[in-house]
Amino acid sequence: MLSTSSNRSDDVVDVDQNSQPNLPIQQSKSQSLSHRPPPLAEAEMATRSLSEDSPPTPSWFTPKRLLVIFCVINMLNYVDRGAIASNGVNGSQRTCDDKGICTSGSGIQGDFKLNNFQDGVLSSAFMVGLLVASPIFASLAKSHNPFRLIGVGLSVWTFATAGCGSSFDFWSIAICRMLVGVGEASFISLAAPFIDDNAPVPQKTAWLSMFYMCIPTGVALGYVYGGVVGSHLNWRYAFWGEAILMLPFAVLAFVIKPLQLKGFAPAESGKAQVVASVSEGSEASNLNDHVSEDISDQASERSIKSIGESRFLNQLSQFSQDTKVLLQEKVYVVNVLGYIAYNFVIGAYSYWGPKAGYNIYHMSNADMMFGGVTIVCGIVGTISGGFILDQMGATISNAFKLLSAATFLGAISCLTAFCLSSLYGFLALFTVGELLVFATQVIL
Numbered sequence: 260m261l262s263t264s265s266n267r268s269d270d271v272v273d274v275d276q277n278s279q280p281n282l283p284i285q286q287s288k289s290q291s292l293s294h295r296p297p298p299l300a301e302a303e304m305a306t307r308s309l310s311e312d313s314p315p316t317p318s319w320f321t322p323k324r325l326l327v328i329f330c331v332i333n334m335l336n337y338v339d340r341g342a343i344a345s346n347g348v349n350g351s352q353r354t355c356d357d358k359g360i361c362t363s364g365s366g367i368q369g370d371f372k373l374n375n376f377q378d379g380v381l382s383s384a385f386m387v388g389l390l391v392a393s394p395i396f397a398s399l400a401k402s403h404n405p406f407r408l409i410g411v412g413l414s415v416w417t418f419a420t421a422g423c424g425s426s427f428d429f430w431s432i433a434i435c436r437m438l439v440g441v442g443e444a445s446f447i448s449l450a451a452p453f454i455d456d457n458a459p460v461p462q463k464t465a466w467l468s469m470f471y472m473c474i475p476t477g478v479a480l481g482y483v484y485g486g487v488v489g490s491h492l493n494w495r496y497a498f499w500g501e502a503i504l505m506l507p508f509a510v511l512a513f514v515i516k517p518l519q520l521k522g523f524a525p526a527e528s529g530k531a532q533v534v535a536s537v538s539e540g541s542e543a544s545n546l547n548d549h550v551s552e553d554i555s556d557q558a559s560e561r562s563i564k565s566i567g568e569s570r571f572l573n574q575l576s577q578f579s580q581d582t583k584v585l586l587q588e589k590v591y592v593v594n595v596l597g598y599i600a601y602n603f604v605i606g607a608y609s610y611w612g613p614k615a616g617y618n619i620y621h622m623s624n625a626d627m628m629f630g631g632v633t634i635v636c637g638i639v640g641t642i643s644g645g646f647i648l649d650q651m652g653a654t655i656s657n658a659f660k661l662l663s664a665a666t667f668l669g670a671i672s673c674l675t676a677f678c679l680s681s682l683y684g685f686l687a688l689f690t691v692g693e694l695l696v697f698a699t700q701v702i703l
Contacts, residue, residue, distance in 0.1 A: 317516035322457040325518070328508070329450045330470055332413070334477040335505050336443050339420060341481015341633075342497045343367075343436075344382065344610040345626045346617050347489020366494045371429050382610040384433045388440025389447070396445040398578045405449045405520050410512025412445025417505045424498030449520075456521045468645040471700040475637020475693075478609055479630040486626030590655060597662070604670050605696065609633075612689075620682045632690055640697030647698070662699050669695030 350366015
C-alpha cells in the first residue's frame with residue numbers, strides 16, 4: 260500500500276512537473292485571446308448583434324395610434340385632390356352668350372384664363388412628381404430612416420400646397436402641383452409597410468382597409484371642403500388651409516423618436532455608429548498597411564473622392580438591380596399596368612365629374628352631391644370588397660378575378676351614367692359604378 264501510494268505521489272509529482280512547462284503556453288494563449296480582435300472581425304460581430312437585436316420601441320408608439328396618424332395624413336392627401344377638382348376651387352371659364360353678354364370665370368380656371376387642356380394638366384401634374392420621387396424614396400429607405408423620409412415628404416407637401424395658394428399663373432401652380440406629388444411620394448411608398456409591420460396578424464387586411472378607405476373619403480371631403488371655402492372665401496384659402504392642417508404632422512415626424520421598418524438596421528442607433536466607426540477603422544488600417552506614410556494630401560483627397568464616387572455608383576447599381584427584379588415579376592407588372600388604367604378612369608371621373616354635373620345637369624350643389632355619393636360609396640365599397648375577398652379566399656387568383664370583374668362593371672356603369680340625360684338615372688348608375696370601383700381598393 261505504501262509503495263503504491265508513493266508511486267501515485269510520484270506520478271502526481273511527475274504530472275505536475277510535466278505540466279509546468281506548459282503553463283507559459285497556456286498563459287500566452289489566454290493573453291492572446293484577451294487581445295482585441297481585428298477590426299474586420301469586430302465589425303462582423305457588431306453587425307451580427309445589430310441584426311439580432313430589434314430597435315427599441317418609442318414611448319409615443321402604439322399600433323392603433325400609428326394607424327390613426329397615417330389615416331389622417333392619407334385623408335389630407337386626398338382632400339387636396341378633391342378640393343382642386345371641386346367647382347369652388349377649380350371654377351369655370353369665362354363665357355359669353357349669343358347676345359354678347361359675358362360672365363367672368365371663377366376659381367383657378369377663371370383667374371388664370373385656362374382652357375380645358377391646361378385645366379386637365381393641373382389635375383394630373385402631381386403624377387409627375389409622384390412617379391419620379393416614389394422609387395427614389397423607396398431606395399433611400401435602405402440607408403436612411405423611413406420615418407424621417409416621410410417627414411421630408413410631408414414638409415415638401417406642406418410648402419407645395421401653400422405655394423398653390425400663392426401662385427400667380429399657370430406655370431407657377433403647375434410646378435407646385437408637381438411638388439405636391441413629390442411630397443406625397445414618400446408617404447405613399449412607405450406608410451403601408453409600416454402598417455403591415457405593426458398591425459395584428461389576424462387584422463392586417465382590416466387595418467389596410469381602413470387606411471385605403473381614406474382615399475375615397477378624402478376625395479369626397481375635398482369636394483365639400485373646396486366648395487364651401489371657394490364659395491365663401493376664395494380658392495386660395497383652400498390650399499392654405501390644407502398646408503396648416505398638414506404642418507403639425509410634418510413637424511411631428513422630425514420631433515418624435517422615429518420608428519424603424521422590420522428588416523432595416525436602425526440608422527440612428529449607437530450600434531450602427533459602432534459598425535460604421537469599426538468599418539472606417541478597418542478601412543483606415545488597411546489603407547495604412549498598403550500606402551506609404553509619405554502620401555501627399557492631394558492623393559488622399561483623390562482617394563476620398565474616389566470612395567465617394569464608388570459608393571454612389573454602388574447605390575445606383577443596387578437601384579438598377581432592384582428595378583430589374585421588379586420588372587421580372589409578372590404579378591407586379593400586371594398589377595401596375597392595371598392600376599394605371601384604374602387611375603386613368605378614377606382621375607377622369609373625380610376631376611371632371613363635378614364640372615359635368617354643374618354644366619350638363621345644372622346642379623347648383625354639384626360639389627356637395629358628388630361628395631356625398633363618393634363618401635358613402637367609398638366606405639361601403641371598400642369594406643365590401645375586403646369582406647368579399649375574405650369570403651372567396653385571399654389568393655392572388657381570386658383577387659384578380661374580383662378586381663377585373665368589379666373594375667369592368669364599374670367603368671361601364673360610370674360611362675353609361677354620363678350618357679343619360681336624366682339626372683336621377685345618372686345618379687343611380689354613377690352610384691353603382693363608384694361602389695364597384697371602390698370595392699377594388701383593398702385588392703389593389
